[in-house]
Amino acid sequence: MTGSRKKVLSLIMLFVLNFVIFGSSCFIISHTGHDCSGEDCPVCMELAECHKILHTLGTAVPGAIQSILMLCIAVLLCNVIRKSDPVHTTLISLKVELLD
Numbered sequence: 001m002t003g004s005r006k007k008v009l010s011l012i013m014l015f016v017l018n019f020v021i022f023g024s025s026c027f028i029i030s031h032t033g034h035d036c037s038g039e040d041c042p043v044c045m046e047l048a049e050c051h052k053i054l055h056t057l058g059t060a061v062p063g064a065i066q067s068i069l070m071l072c073i074a075v076l077l078c079n080v081i082r083k084s085d086p087v088h089t090t091l092i093s094l095k096v097e098l099l100d
Contacts, residue, residue, distance in 0.1 A: 024050035
C-alpha cells in the first residue's frame with residue numbers, strides 16, 4: 001500500500017468514526033425527553049446502542065478525534081484558499097528586462 005493510499009484510508013476512517021460519535025451524541029441529545037411506549041420501544045433500543053457506542057469508545061477518543069478532524073479541515077481549507085488565490089507576479093519577479 002502506498003503512502004498516499006494509507007493517508008486517504010486513515011482520513012476516511014477518521015471521518016467515519018467522527019460521524020458515528022457525533023451522530024450518536026446528536027441522537028441522544030435530540031431524544032432526551034422521549035416518552036417510552038413500553039417494552040421493545042425502538043427509540044429506547046437505539047438510545048441504548050448509542051450509549052454503548054459512546055461508552056465503548058470512551059471520552060478521550062471523541063475529543064482527540066474532533067481536534068484532529070478540525071485540524072485536518074483547517075489545513076484543507078488553507079490549501080484550497082492558497083491554490084485558488086493566484087500568485088501575484090510582477091515584471092521583476094518574472095525577470096523581465098525593460099529596455100527602451
